[in-house]
Amino acid sequence: MIPELGHFALVLALAIALVQSTVPLYGARTGDAALMGVAAPTALAQFGFVAISFAALVACYVTSDFSVATVFENSHSAMPLIYKFTSVWGNHEGSMLLWVLILSVFGALVAAFGSNIPATLKATVLSVQSWVAAAFYIFILATSNPFVRMAQAPFEGRDLNPILQDFGLAVHPPMLYLGYVGFSISFAFAIGALIEGRIDAAWARWVRPWTLIAWICLTLGIAMGSFWAYYTLGWGGWWYWDPVENASFMPWLAGTALLHSALVMEKREALKVWTILLAILTFSLSLIGTFLVRSGVLTSVHAFASDPMRGIFILAILVLFIGGGLALFAWRAPLLKQGGLFAPISREGALVINNLFLTTACATVFVGTLYPLALEAMTGAKISVGAPYFDWTFGPLFIILMIAVPFGPLLAWKRGDLKGVTQRLTAAFALAVIGVLVVCVVEGRPVFAAVGLGVATFVIAGAATDLFERTGLWRAPFPIAARRAVGLPRSAWGTAFAHIGLGITLLGIVGETQWGSEQIVSLRQGDKVALRHYDFTFEGTSTRNGPNYSEKAVHFVVRRNGEVIGEMVPSKRTFPARDMTTTEAALMTRGVSQLYVSLGDISQDGAVAVRIYHKPLVLLIWLGAVVMAFGGALSLSDRRLRVGAPKPAKAKSKPALQPAE
Amino acid sequence: MRIATIVRLLVLAAALAAPTPGFAVRPDEILPDPRLEVRARALSHELRCMVCQNQSIDDSDAPLAHDLRVLVRERLKAGDTNQQVLDFLVARYGEFVLLKPRFEWQTAPLWLAPIGILLVGTVTLAAAVRRRRLRRAARLDAPVPLSESEQARLAELTGAGPG
Numbered sequence: 001m002i003p004e005l006g007h008f009a010l011v012l013a014l015a016i017a018l019v020q021s022t023v024p025l026y027g028a029r030t031g032d033a034a035l036m037g038v039a040a041p042t043a044l045a046q047f048g049f050v051a052i053s054f055a056a057l058v059a060c061y062v063t064s065d066f067s068v069a070t071v072f073e074n075s076h077s078a079m080p081l082i083y084k085f086t087s088v089w090g091n092h093e094g095s096m097l098l099w100v101l102i103l104s105v106f107g108a109l110v111a112a113f114g115s116n117i118p119a120t121l122k123a124t125v126l127s128v129q130s131w132v133a134a135a136f137y138i139f140i141l142a143t144s145n146p147f148v149r150m151a152q153a154p155f156e157g158r159d160l161n162p163i164l165q166d167f168g169l170a171v172h173p174p175m176l177y178l179g180y181v182g183f184s185i186s187f188a189f190a191i192g193a194l195i196e197g198r199i200d201a202a203w204a205r206w207v208r209p210w211t212l213i214a215w216i217c218l219t220l221g222i223a224m225g226s227f228w229a230y231y232t233l234g235w236g237g238w239w240y241w242d243p244v245e246n247a248s249f250m251p252w253l254a255g256t257a258l259l260h261s262a263l264v265m266e267k268r269e270a271l272k273v274w275t276i277l278l279a280i281l282t283f284s285l286s287l288i289g290t291f292l293v294r295s296g297v298l299t300s301v302h303a304f305a306s307d308p309m310r311g312i313f314i315l316a317i318l319v320l321f322i323g324g325g326l327a328l329f330a331w332r333a334p335l336l337k338q339g340g341l342f343a344p345i346s347r348e349g350a351l352v353i354n355n356l357f358l359t360t361a362c363a364t365v366f367v368g369t370l371y372p373l374a375l376e377a378m379t380g381a382k383i384s385v386g387a388p389y390f391d392w393t394f395g396p397l398f399i400i401l402m403i404a405v406p407f408g409p410l411l412a413w414k415r416g417d418l419k420g421v422t423q424r425l426t427a428a429f430a431l432a433v434i435g436v437l438v439v440c441v442v443e444g445r446p447v448f449a450a451v452g453l454g455v456a457t458f459v460i461a462g463a464a465t466d467l468f469e470r471t472g473l474w475r476a477p478f479p480i481a482a483r484r485a486v487g488l489p490r491s492a493w494g495t496a497f498a499h500i501g502l503g504i505t506l507l508g509i510v511g512e513t514q515w516g517s518e519q520i521v522s523l524r525q526g527d528k529v530a531l532r533h534y535d536f537t538f539e540g541t542s543t544r545n546g547p548n549y550s551e552k553a554v555h556f557v558v559r560r561n562g563e564v565i566g567e568m569v570p571s572k573r574t575f576p577a578r579d580m581t582t583t584e585a586a587l588m589t590r591g592v593s594q595l596y597v598s599l600g601d602i603s604q605d606g607a608v609a610v611r612i613y614h615k616p617l618v619l620l621i622w623l624g625a626v627v628m629a630f631g632g633a634l635s636l637s638d639r640r641l642r643v644g645a646p647k648p649a650k651a652k653s654k655p656a657l658q659p660a661e
Numbered sequence: 662m663r664i665a666t667i668v669r670l671l672v673l674a675a676a677l678a679a680p681t682p683g684f685a686v687r688p689d690e691i692l693p694d695p696r697l698e699v700r701a702r703a704l705s706h707e708l709r710c711m712v713c714q715n716q717s718i719d720d721s722d723a724p725l726a727h728d729l730r731v732l733v734r735e736r737l738k739a740g741d742t743n744q745q746v747l748d749f750l751v752a753r754y755g756e757f758v759l760l761k762p763r764f765e766w767q768t769a770p771l772w773l774a775p776i777g778i779l780l781v782g783t784v785t786l787a788a789a790v791r792r793r794r795l796r797r798a799a800r801l802d803a804p805v806p807l808s809e810s811e812q813a814r815l816a817e818l819t820g821a822g823p824g
Contacts, residue, residue, distance in 0.1 A: 235685060235720065242715045344790060352786065360779045367774040381767055384709045386717065386760025393775045522688040600687060609688050 003068050006056025007147040010097075013049035013104070014137035016042050021130035024123035025195075036123035040111040043126050046133065047108035054088075054101045057146055061088050067153035070094060070146045076159035076577050078548040086169040087160040093146035095173060099290065100136045102174070102181040106210070107133065110185060117206050124192035125185070132184050135317050143310045159548065159577035168228030175221030176248055180286035182214020183255060187283035190276045191325060194332040199276065204266035207279070209636055211262060215255045216632040222248055223625030234583035234598040236613050238512070238621060241390040246369045247289040253362035254282040257355045264351050268413060270342060273333050274355070280329055284322040285362075291318060346416040350408035357401040364393050402455050402506065406462020409495050410469065424469060428461030452510035459503035463496045494635025498628045505624025511593070511617025519612045532614045534595060535559050536568070541608075549573040551584075554599060554608055558588060570597045570610075592619040685720050690730055697737050704733050704746055709760050717760055 020042035027035025059065075061084050066072040074091045075084055089095040107129050114122050140146070189207040193199040225248070230238040239245065258278040264271045291314045342348040368385045375381055406428060410421040435457040436450045468474055470492060471484040519531045523538045530536075539555040553571035557564060568586035575582070585598040593616045600609030686705075692698040705719035710726040718726040718733075729750070736746045750758050762768040807815065 237720065240715070240720070341793065356779070356782045356786065360775060360782060363778045364775040367771060371768075371771045371774075375767060379767065382755065382757040383762045383768060384715070384757055384760050385762060385771065386707075386709060386715060388707050388761035389771075392761070393772075397775060397779070520686055520688050520691060611686075 002056050002059050003065070003147040003149060006053045006060075007145065009049045009053040009056065010137060010141060010147075013046050013053065013100075014134060014141065016046045016049065017130045017134040017137060020046060021127050021134050023127075025127035028120040028123040028127070028196075031120075033119065036119050039123045039126040043104075043107040043111035043130070046130070047104040050097075050101050050104040054097055057094060057097060058085065058088055060147075061085065061094075064157065065153075066155070066157050067149050068146075069148045069150050072150060072154055072157050074160050075157040076548060077156060078577075079160060079165065080547055082167075082170065083160055083165045087164070089173050090160050090164045090169055093140070093144045095177075096136065096140050096144050097146055098174065099177055099181060100133060100140065102177050103129070103133050103136065103184060106181055106185055110210075114206070121189075121192050121196060121203075121206075124195055125188040128188040128191045128195075129184055132188075132321065135320065139313050139317060143313050156577075159575065162549070162573065162575040162578065162580050162582045163232065166228065166232055168224065168232065172221060172225045172228055175217050175224055177221075177290075179214050179216075179218025179221050179255075180251060180290055182210060182217060183251060183279075183283045183286045185210035186214070186258065186279040187321075187325065190279035191328060193276060193336075194328050197332060197335045199272050199336050201266050201269050204262045204275065208259075208262055208266065211255065211259055211279075212632050212636045215252075215259055216629045216636070218248070218252050218255060219625055219629045219632065222252060223622045223629075227622045230618075231585060231587060232582075234585050235611065236585070236596045236598075236615060238618075241368075241387040243369045244293050246365050247293050250362050250365050250369075251282055251285040251289055253358050253365065254278060254285050257358035257362070258282050260351045260354050260358075264348050268342065268348055270348055271352070271355075272336050276333065276336070277329060278355075278359075280322075280325040284318075284325065285366075287318060287321060342413070343415040345411070345418050347408065347411045347413045349416070350404065350411050353404055354401065354408060357397055357404070361394055361397045361401070364397065365390070368393065399451065399455055402459050402502065405459050405499055405502065406465065409463070409466045409492075409499070425458075425462055425465060428458055428465050431461045432457040446514070449510055449514035452506060452514070456503045456506040456510060459506065460500050463499035463503070467493070467496050489638055491635045491638040494631045494633075494638065497631030497634055499631070501624045501627030501629075501631055503624070504620050504627055505622075508592075508617045508620030508622075508624060512615050512621065515616045516618075517614050519610075521610055521612075522607050523610050524607050529610070529612065531595075531612050533560050534565075534614070536597070536612060538608070538610075539567075546573065548577060549575045552602065554610070556586070556597060558595065568595065568597050570599045572599055572602070589619065592617055592623065594618050685718075685722050685726070686730065687727070690727070690734065692734050692738070697734070700743060701730070701734050701737055704737075704743055705730055707747070707760050708733070708750060709758050711754060711757060 020039060024036050024039035024042075027033070027038065060068045060071050061075055062081065064071065064075060064077045064084065066075075070091055070093050074087045074094075079087070087094075089098040107126060110117075110122070110126060110129070114125075117125070186207055189203065189210070193203055225245075226238045230236060258275065261271050261275045261278055265275045368389055372383050372385050375383060406425055407418075407421055410424055411418070432454040436454040439453055440450050467485075467488075470488055471481040473481040476484070517532060519529055521527075521529050523529065525538055525540055527538045528535055536556045536558055539557050542553050542555065544551045544553065551571050551573045553569045556568045556570075558566050558568055566588055568588055570586040571584045573582045573584060574580070583598050585596055587597075588595040593614070596613040596615055598611050600611065602608050686702070692701060702719060706717050708718045708729060710716050710718045710721035710723050710729065712723055712725050713721045716723075716726070718729045732750075733746055736749055741749065747759065756762065762771065764772050
């Protein structure tokens with residue numbers, strides 16, 4: 001009964017989506033307020049029905065209803081409750097349902113909180129968003145229905161893939177989807193602007209919070225995925241330039257560019273056409289990210305044919321939205337009036353450079369990811385494009401971009417003074433040089449480490465310089481500076497934090513890749529192995545039974561300069577339901593660095609293959625992402641995005657503040 | 662193994678046999694000469710495990726990756742240069758084995774794409790800036806045409822009224 005209810009609710013959501021995708025749009029075109037008014041209630045109703053559908057699927061998983069095919073294939077009655085819950089989206093069908101749930105949440109949010117958006121634009125936006133929703137409902141119902149029952153219900157499920165039985169699955173896919181789907185709002189706003197044929201600074205202001213929310217979630221989602229892979233997969237890698245990772249990274253790069261270009265549009269009414277194009281491209285990349293990964297085409301061209309129905313559907317949806325969006329852009333964009341002139345050396349100019357490099361970096365990832373497929377399809381030649389390619393192409397692009405980062409916020413709008421800004425950045429630059437010298441003398445390391453470290457320090461110190469400048473910390477007495485700091489627009493803080501986060505991440509990357517060390521050894525009980533200042537003693541082994549697995553663990557006592565600092569217990573788990581073994585690495589945090597121990601084969605005579613890593617600064621990689629997201633959140637809370645929010649009473653008496661951002 | 666693998670597992674679910682996370686380089690593979698071993702590890706990062714999904718042989722615990730790692734070390738012990746090792750593997754397994762494709766006519770677009778896109782972008786930007794500056798200059802220099810009411814007033818003043 002419950003699966004059928006869920007299925008039926010999904011069909012109703014489709015019906016509502018079809019109404020929402022046509023009626024309000026017609027109303028907006030003809031100026032009929034009643035028809036436009038249909039948009040908000042249908043968006044809320046759509047959310048309601050998808051939520052019922054999703055809840056039904058959750059109920060199937062939590063109660064282990066193995067008569068439902070997807071539950072049988074991805075769950076097990078002995079799994080802990082949290083994994084029963086998360087395995088809802090640990091498979092294709094369920095994750096698509098999560099996708100549309102999030103899509104409908106965003107639609108409902110626009111309907112509920114978008115009261116300051118003009119009625120016609122709001123109706124158009126909700127309609128456009130509903131096109132996307134309708135396409136996805138049809139896709140799910142026709143090719144990926146999670147509620148399909150089996151003729152004979154089995155007694156036990158096949159279990160969730162053990163690697164996915166982790167807290168990471170609870171966080172990573174939902175965050176990633178919040179990011180992907182959030183960009184659908186920017187897309188809908190862009191299409192709405194094209195249909196209406198007008199766009200202004202206010203448009204940028206309405207679209208900015210949604211882009212920011214999507215960007216924050218995507219940042220955290222990617223970081224979470226990276227961290228999850230790092231601790232769960234047993235050899236401490238955190239990014240591999242794999243097509244599937246690239247698929248999530250491309251929308252992030254494009255979305256970051258969009259955030260910056262929308263800023264120019266909001267402040268200076270320039271870059272309008274470009275911003276619209278970026279909004280379309282960002283969501284297109286999100287769709288590609290969702291779909292190409294799901295269709296398996298990234299693994300091999302031939303995987304596409306393994307499920308032709310799904311493949312054709314996916315292709316149709318991509319062509320419809322990407323092709324349609326771009327065609328509409330080509331047709332209507334010339335109508336949009338350009339505004340706001342600026343000199344090449346200015347804040348706008350810096351943001352254009354930012355966009356140039358981010359877009360090129362994004363295109364590089366795109367080409368690197370899809371070129372082997374295209375080449376194979378056209379000539380049959382098989383090549384591989386892996387991490388070394390991206391290190392050589394994406395790496396330099398991003399380093400140049402990051403050198404430019406500190407200049408942007410310090411330049412004035414319209415016409416900037418590059419010489420003055422360079423002077424103000426002298427301290428930051430000096431700090432970077434000192435950092436490089438100190439570390440290179442102490443550690444004696446190659447060129448990349450020095451460049452990376454210098455750039456990271458420069459970015460962090462540069463962002464701090466901006467804050468010091470704005471608050472006058474160096475010139476004014478502290479209480480005045482503190483008062484100015486409080487009065488500074490939140491978006492200024494947001495910019496600084498986001499840029500500092502970027503620098504922190506680079507610092508972590510440099511530390512982990514350039515100063516990391518490892519030991520691969522075969523050990524027996526009582527053996528000792530040293531790595532950097534630490535030594536590890538193999539104390540003994542133990543076994544234990546978990547809810548749906550059995551575990552064999554090895555106990556290491558860790559000493560630093562002879563002093564015991566703790567115990568590390570890496571293990572191997574065997575899951576009988578799938579006859580699979582996973583490696584559980586042991587991690588010990590030392591400041592922002594980590595020790596990492598994982599097990600290899602355990603041979604009959606008791607010798608264990610062990611891999612021990614020292615990963616300096618590694619936590620900074622993800623900490624930086626969190627700081628970036630925090631910066632985004634600060635910017636989101638900026639007063640100017642909450643149009644109509646009351647001004648602080650003392651605003652007038654304050655000395656003239658710097659303009660926001 | 663990697664995030665990608667996780668995502669792919671999400672995608673492929675149970676149907677396809679997923680590689681289990683485990684152990685790449687095994688202790689017994691490591692060469693006694695540390696300098697050769699460092700070269701072997703560096704080369705391993707650039708070689709693809711052909712039965713895996715975009716994994717280097719350094720990361721993969723597939724039997725083929727193990728064989729390739731041993732092969733690389735054998736060639737190094739035999740005195741091959743890095744380039745000779747790569748050439749040997751390409752002769753045996755084709756270009757597919759290289760994670761960093763060589764610069765050839767068929768990979769030229771791949772390698773030139775980043776710099777090409779950057780150049781095209783820069784030129785487009787420069788052209789746009791120039792065009793706007795020209796347009797603006799033209800607009801400032803050209804006299805603003807009179808509006809209808811102004812023209813009527815002018816006609817009135819000069820006595821050559823419309824009617």
